[in-house]
Amino acid sequence: MRYVKLPKENTYEFLERLKDWGTLYAPVKISEKFYDFREVEDVRQIEFKYNRTIMPPKKFFFLPREKMFEFSISKAEYEEVIENVEPFVVFGVHACDIFGLKIMDTIYLDELPDKYYKVRREKGIIIGISCVPDEYCFCNLRETDFADDGFDLFLHELPDGWLVRVGTPTGHRIVDKNIKLFEEVTSQDVCNFREFENKKHQMFKYHEDWGNLRYLLEMETEHPMWDEQSDLCLACGNCNLTCPTCRCYEVQDIPNLDGDTGVRIRRWDSCQLRSHGLVAGNHNFRPTKKSRFMNRYLCKNAYNEKLGISYCVGCGRCTYFCPAEISFVRNLRTIMGLEDKSCPPEVAEEIPKRGFAYASTIRGDGL
Incomplete structure (x- = not known):
């Protein structure tokens, strides 16, 4: 795996350049207590230190409501609706949510792939970010607190920036296109990364075996x-x-008022x-x-x-x-x-x- 460092002073410029790869979605604060993934215009509104969003990132790939086809009873025919999905970037995904998407992949990208889910997975770019647990988190017990794959880039917090793991060819292309924003990883960065992960592990409320x-x-x-x-x-x-x-x-x-045509949806x-x-x-x-x-x-x-x-x-x-x-x-x-x-x-x-x-x-x- 390739490792690079994103200095803190280059963070917002990097986020701005992510828009070149598609519509940018990221966690933002939507109320006093709650966060959610929303389309971002001003990258300075992005929340880096959040615990959880209301809706998981699966909503970008498995839509809460989507049209499948339109039909006509009199003609005894239907016309499938294939949405034109534009490229998009989901920034700030926690490790547990990355595992959530991997689980969704085993359901909707198996031997009979779901075409609606598949096209969005192909168009979406996932950029993960490190986090620290609160009293509600127990991903350590589920072995989902550290993602080995399932992301294009993953940012780990350092005192002066981010250690970035590159997970896919798309991730390599993003780094290479913006290589001037990145630096080589030093031994001190590795020490800081290790210290962060050790502290994170100790912060979980529960440390027990849930195997049975x-x-x-x-x-x-x-x-x-x-x-x-x-x-x-x-x-x-x-x-x-x-x-x-x-x-x-x-x-x-759902029939239309004419009593003949209508639409089939799934939700x-x-x-x-x-x-x-x-x-x-x-x-x-x-x-x-x-x-x-x-x-x-x-x-x-x-x-x-x-x-x-x-x-x-x-x-x-x-x-x-x-x-x-x-x-x-x-x-x-x-x-x-x-x-x-x-x-x-x-x-x-x-x-x-x-x-x-x-x-x-x-x-x-x-x-």
């Missing part, structure tokens, strides 16, 4: 936590909408909504709020075999933006016995029975 978590979730389907926390849940779907790896969508046909869906599990015949695979609540925890902690990580990247958004103040991490630690350490002896005898409850959880039977 997904199995405990399957075995503990009768744990009282599910009833207690699902009762608090508003079933609003906010956790899904802010999650960098939730990928469910629904398809709708983000949430497994926390009752309509998500509803199918023909008015059967619902997850009719209760508890079954939907449990499904999300099982889904997010399932194992992505292609990447070797869970579908949760530890960004903390689902907890931070939950209007019911439900803590995803606290609930998981409760299941692991780290929040509530009480475990009566008779529980060991029940575990074989609890294992069979997993199938009914997925179906929603009896929940």
Whole structure:
């Protein structure tokens, strides 16, 4: 991998030159507490030290709402809508969100690529930036706190600038075209980089092994936590909408007033909504709020075999933006016995029975 240094005094000029590569999006402060990725005109509005944005960067590749095709009933035909996607740059992406995009790639760029997602991934440039965790972050437990790939450039904060890792041929071209803005990396820069990463590691709130978590979730389907926390849940779907790896969508046909033509769209869906599990015949695979609540925890902690990580990247958004103040991490630690350490002896005898409850959880039977 290639390493260069971007001096602090050249930062804004570099950001301005990124506009030559496409529309520039970056984290900006949108209220007293919140940040979001927005199109940037003035590069001095970019926030470098933010914890999380409201919406993850997946919104640039997997649109919250997009038109698929227009149709005519009388003509019995449809015309596919292919949007002309212009090049764009997403600056300031944290490592956990880069892993989120890598997870999305395993879903939408597999053996049957999604054409709408694929064209945006090909047009988009990802530039990552280092960060420090707050009390909501647990990406270290998910092994997503440092990205090896999935970016074109990645900027690591130094006392006097940025150590830049170059990850792709596009990243090389960006550096080469602006080579006068960069310097060689010195041994002192490497020391500063190492010190930053060591301090970052120590700043995480939790340091524990979550390797068996997904199995405990399957075995503990009768744990009282599910009833207690699902009762608090508003079933609003906010956790899904802010999650960098939730990928469910629904398809709708919207007719025009002429009663003949219309448009088919797809939009983000949430497994926390009752309509998500509803199918023909008015059967619902997850009719209760508890079954939907449990499904999300099982889904997010399932194992992505292609990447070797869970579908949760530890960004903390689902907890931070939950209007019911439900803590995803606290609930998981409760299941692991780290929040509530009480475990009566008779529980060991029940575990074989609890294992069979997993199938009914997925179906929603009896929940």
